[in-house]
Amino acid sequence: MTKLAPLKSQSNVKLGDTILEVDNLKMYFPIRQGVLGAAKPLKAVDRVSFNLGAGETLAIVGESGSGKSTIGRAVLQLLKPTDGKVVWMGNDIAGLKPRAMRKHRADLQIVFQDPLASLNPRMTVGDIIAEPLTSLYPKMKRTEVRERVSQMMAKVGLLPQMINRYPHEFSGGQNQRIGIARAMVLEPRLIVADEPVSALDVSIQAQIVNLLERLQEEFEMSMLFISHDLSVVRHISHRIMVLYLGNVMEIADRIELFEKPRHPYTQALISAAPIPDPDKESSKKRIILEGDIPSPLSPPSGCVFRTRCPRAQSKCTKEIPELAGRGARTDRKVACHFPD
Secondary structure: OOOOOOOOOOOOOOOOOOEEEEEEEEEEEEEEOOOOOOOOEEEEEEEEEEEEOOOOEEEEEEEOOOOHHHHHHHHHHOHHHHEEEEEEEEEEEEOOOHHHHHHHHHHHHEEOOOOOOOOOOOOOHHOOOHHHHHHHHHOOOHHHHHHOOOOOOHOOOHHHHHHHOHHOOOOHHHHHHHHHHHHHHHOOEEEEEEEHHHHHHHHHHHHHHHHHHHHHHHHHOOEEEEEEHHHHHHOOOOEEEEEEOEEEEEEEEHHHHHHHOOHHHHHHHHHHOOOHHHHHHOOOOOOOOOOOOOOOOOOOOOOOOHHOOOOOOHHHHHOOOOEEEEEEEEEEEEEOOOOO
């Protein structure tokens, strides 16, 4: 196959440079209670701040309903933030109108959780992967589009002769490869991977994770990797952000967070993750959280985790803990009045 020229000119951004800054992001959804009741805000994401470097993978973890996917969609402007900034490559894109946002679309792509549901069953694989190119680059020649599609299919492990088949003719893992090819054909600088392996068999999960890592190295792209599977997160991420009820509990380097978690919620999550070694698994201490996650319609006062926290004190009911660096490490941040 002919080696095609890059779609975009090379930027001055180097690996490690900050390309995404999210500041005080809020995503509230008005929920009306009863026919005549007043609308009440459901706080899906509340005051979330983080940054992402070029070539870096930031994993976002937490229980179901913690706001992980909502953050990913707000970063891509698939959902418009209630408040806060989303600064991409120096430009605040929060709230941009579709026409203004269009010039950033080639850089910002997503891989969805359900491989088959995210693909149009009436389109062939070739048309599905080519759609982003024909939409954002309408002047591109058909021969070049087909060549780029064939090359991307080969990169994700699909045979080019499958180009005229339909999604229902493929397995779940193959459909996820199609979804990845569709996202990667634009050579994006950021991929939001929204639980991309949770619907797949364990053996296939490893293949997809390894594929994402290989593509990340080749294209020097960044990733927001959303997951509830800590074993996958530990393998693929550079840093990890822990969410609870739409709030950030802790942000830290992957190794540091797993070896010494400081927030009690992080400690509970890691204690629940299985360890491959049977001896270590049987002897490890488990932290059992009591109660259920409160409703985001009526979150607790002060620290949102206090109703389930074994360290909660009177201060936790009155003051919201600041997400701040603790001790000498300012890059490690914990939102807790009494971090371990």
